[in-house]
Amino acid sequence: MEQGLLEKTGKDLAHWVKVVKTSKIEKHKAIIDFLKSEHGFTYGFANFVAHKARQSDAASHDAEDLLAEQYRGKEALKPIYDELYKQIANLGNDITITPKKAAVSFIRKHQFALVKPATKKRIDLGLKLKAKPINDRLGDSGSFGTMCTHRVQITAIEDVDDELMGWVKEAYERSV
Secondary structure, three states, rough: OOOHHHHHHHHOOHHHHHHHHHOOOOHHHHHHHHHHHHHOHHHHHHHHHHHHHHHOOOHHHHHHHHHHHOOOOHHHHHHHHHHHHHHHHHHOOOOEEEOOOOOOOOOOOOOOEEEEEEEEEEEEEEEEOOOOOOOOOOOOOOHHHOOOOOEEEEEHHHHHOOOHHHHHHHHHHHOO
């Protein structure tokens, strides 16, 4: 999002955060309205800058704290997440890993994977694999809705196997 902001406006995020702070506008919607009306922002970029200026987005919080909260009461799933993280991060050095309050996004140019502790016994791995047929293991997106096209339910570290990582690699390669 930061790169898109720079390309769209010619100014980086730090510049726009300073503009917002200088304006002394504090309310989220008022910041969005200000950026849209005074600087020609789209809603998406205005919302992004407003969150960053107010430090109200999940990315403004410590990643370790976000992960700890995601896996509170689901500690048995953390080794599965750690294995997924390790294998996905090894796909390339162009991956941005973004922990959020409920999940972790893996982004190249676009999000290609999303890891979420769904229950106390299951992690859901969402993937963007448009037009890929579903099967017994590679299901439809389920609770991910439009964020992902497919979902794999993972209940054991052994589920992080070659087949699964093949799908992850395909989603990574498609996200350019």
